[in-house]
Every structure is written in C-alpha cells, then in structure tokens.
Amino acid sequence: MLNFLSWLYFFSVTIMNMFGEQRKIWYGSGIIENNLKLTEQTFRLTLTVPGTLPTVNAGQFVMLRLPNRTNPLLGRPFAVYRVSGNVLEVIYVVVGKMTEHLAKMRTGDTLDLWTPLGNGFSTVNTATHIIMVAGGIGQTPFLMLAEKYVQTDSHCTLLYGTQNIERVIGMDDFKKLGVDIHLATDDGSCNKDFVSHHGFVTDLISKVYQLGEPTQIFCCGPRPMLHAAFQIAQQFNLPCEVSLETSMSCGLGICFGCVVKCRCEKENKLDNDNDNNHDHETWDYRRTCIEGPVFDAYKLCW
Numbered sequence: 001m002l003n004f005l006s007w008l009y010f011f012s013v014t015i016m017n018m019f020g021e022q023r024k025i026w027y028g029s030g031i032i033e034n035n036l037k038l039t040e041q042t043f044r045l046t047l048t049v050p051g052t053l054p055t056v057n058a059g060q061f062v063m064l065r066l067p068n069r070t071n072p073l074l075g076r077p078f079a080v081y082r083v084s085g086n087v088l089e090v091i092y093v094v095v096g097k098m099t100e101h102l103a104k105m106r107t108g109d110t111l112d113l114w115t116p117l118g119n120g121f122s123t124v125n126t127a128t129h130i131i132m133v134a135g136g137i138g139q140t141p142f143l144m145l146a147e148k149y150v151q152t153d154s155h156c157t158l159l160y161g162t163q164n165i166e167r168v169i170g171m172d173d174f175k176k177l178g179v180d181i182h183l184a185t186d187d188g189s190c191n192k193d194f195v196s197h198h199g200f201v202t203d204l205i206s207k208v209y210q211l212g213e214p215t216q217i218f219c220c221g222p223r224p225m226l227h228a229a230f231q232i233a234q235q236f237n238l239p240c241e242v243s244l245e246t247s248m249s250c251g252l253g254i255c256f257g258c259v260v261k262c263r264c265e266k267e268n269k270l271d272n273d274n275d276n277n278h279d280h281e282t283w284d285y286r287r288t289c290i291e292g293p294v295f296d297a298y299k300l301c302w
C-alpha cells in the first residue's frame with residue numbers, strides 16, 4: 001500500500017513534469033535538520049534535500065507527507081517560508097493529525113515532500129506600496145514576497161493579526177528586511193517594538209493606505225478575514241490577491257479535492273442560461289492547488 005502511494009505520487013509528479021506547465025516539481029525525501037518550537041503550538045521546520053531545489057516563488061507551497069504511514073494517509077500543504085539551495089523552511093501550527101506528528105519529529109527523521117506547487121503571488125506590478133494582510137499563521141508566504149518587493153524599493157507593510165501577542169511569529173525576519181510592521185490582537189496584548197491595535201487586523205488597512213498612492217493588497221489567513229480585506233480593497237478600488245488555505249489531497253491538480261467557486265466569463269449562450277443576474281458572467285470550479293492558492297479576490301465567488 002505504502003509503496004503504491006509513493007509510486008502514485010512519483011508517477012503524478014513525473015506526468016506533471018512531462019506534460020504540465022513547464023516547471024520542475026521536486027519529489028523525494030527530505031531530512032529534518034531542525035524542528036524548533038517557537039511558541040506553545042508553533043514550530044519552524046528546516047528540511048534538507050539531496051541536490052538542489054528548483055526555484056520557489058513567493059506564495060507557492062510544499063506538500064509534506066509522513067513516510068511509511070497510512071494515518072494520516074495524505075500529505076498536507078504548507079507555504080514555503082524560505083528556501084535556499086537544498087534547504088527549505090516551513091512554519092507550522094499544530095491543529096490536527098499530521099501537525100501533531102510533525103511536532104514530535106526530531107533531527108534526522110525524514111519526510112516526503114513535493115514542491116514548488118501552486119501559482120504564487122504576482123511580483124510584477126506598478127504599485128509603490130505593498131500591503132500584506134496576514135491572520136493566524138498567514139504570514140508564512142509573505143517573507144519571500146517582502147524579499148522580492150523590497151528589492152524594487154516598494155514600501156512594504158505587514159499587517160498581522162493573531163489572538164494574542166504570544167502567537168506572533170517571525171517578526172525579526174520581516175524587520176531585517178525593513179518591512180513596516182503593524183500588529184493586531186484579539187485580546188489587546190501588544191509588543192512595545194511594534195505598532196499594535198486591539199481588534200481586527202483588517203481595521204488597519206485604511207489606516208496605512210494613503211489615498212491615491214498606487215497600492216497592491218495581498219492577503220493570507222482565515223476566509224472571513226480575506227473577505228473583509230477584499231471588501232476594503234473594493235471600497236478603495238485597489239487590486240487584491242488572496243491566498244486560500246483550502247484542504248488538499250494531491251496538490252498536483254489530479255484529485256479535484258480542492259476546488260473553489262470562481263467567477264468566469266460565459267463561453268457561450270447555453271452556459272447557465274437560468275442565471276439572469278449577470279449577462280456575461282457565470283461561475284465554475286478552480287483547483288486551489290494548480291490555479292491557486294493565490295486568486296484575484298475580484299474573481300472569487302465569496
């Protein structure tokens with residue numbers, strides 16, 4: 001059974017590499033270099049792989065799977081926090097079966113992984129102010145995005161909301177890049193080093209946005225937060241990309257287990273003829289692992 005699963009993943013990855021979009025997906029076994037506990041429930045996992053990893057773009061993700069186990073059977077998606085050569089970092093929070101196992105793993109243990117997956121954030125645009133809105137563990141894809149944008153001299157702001165200040169992770173990494181950091185906590189706890197707000201992280205968007213300044217909003221976190229951020233972006237008519245944390249099985253576009261409803265143009269008159277609300281528009285499913293996880297917020301069916 002296990003061999004069959006490994007072969008199935010290997011086969012899928014090979015097919016993807018041969019016929020899919022022209023990109024290389026690395027599949028194999030990674031060795032845990034470090035699995036550092038950062039807070040009560042959050043860990044930083046550093047993996048090394050044989051050879052060199054392909055280029056990973058900000059917002060792309062890795063699937064991790066426990067080898068030689070059928071419970072949990074499937075891999076789980078995690079944003080790539082940082083990658084260099086043959087070293088890949090992920091920050092994860094313990095929420096269920098797989099992450100509970102991960103938290104118990106030690107240096108030298110192995111994990112199956114395949115990466116890079118998904119589309120990633122857009123990194124070419126005319127905005128001079130980049131506002132990244134993160135909730136919970138949603139800051140993880142933003143370190144690589146900030147790295148990209150600080151090189152273009154864009155003003156980068158991170159708005160980061162958590163339940164309390166103990167759950168704020170990775171701010172030193174963002175600070176080193178010169179990112180302007182604003183925190184929001186549900187309970188009002190704060191850190192003297194950063195501007196802190198008692199309330200929703202989305203309250204901060206209108207505070208940091210300068211009317212008229214070309215601005216791009218990127219969001220990652222729980223869906224209600226993404227929706228709230230999108231509504232504010234809409235008010236100011238700002239471009240907005242959101243990264244979804246949809247459950248996944250294969251991560252390769254094969255199982256269709258990760259679909260979300262997106263708006264699209266009607267291809268012909270017969271498409272959804274009963275839908276009288278929009279003349280030219282209809283909806284269809286899109287796979288989060290292939291066409292996402294990053295979506296133009298204006299194209300999602302909220």
Ligand SMILES: Cc1cc2nc3c(=O)[nH]c(=O)nc-3n(C[C@H](O)[C@H](O)[C@H](O)COP(=O)(O)OP(=O)(O)OC[C@H]3O[C@@H](n4cnc5c(N)ncnc54)[C@H](O)[C@@H]3O)c2cc1C
Pocket residue numbers: 061072076077078079080090091092093094095096097098099100137140141244245246247248293
């Ligand atoms: C593109 C992408 C990037 C991501 N990046 C990150 C990241 O960087 N860091 C990170 O920590 N996470 C990230 N996630 C989320 C991560 O994939 C999930 O947290 C992970 O799959 C959880 O796996 P698990 O086996 O530990 O939890 P599971 O056991 O699969 O549980 C998943 C969820 O279901 C809930 N649940 C479990 N059992 C039950 C039950 N019996 N009844 C009700 N609810 C239940 C859990 O509380 C949890 O919220 C990302 C997801 C995506 C799609």
Ligand code: FES
Pocket residue numbers: 247248249250251252253254255256257258259287288289290
């Ligand atoms: S997870 Fe299988 S198609 Fe997306």
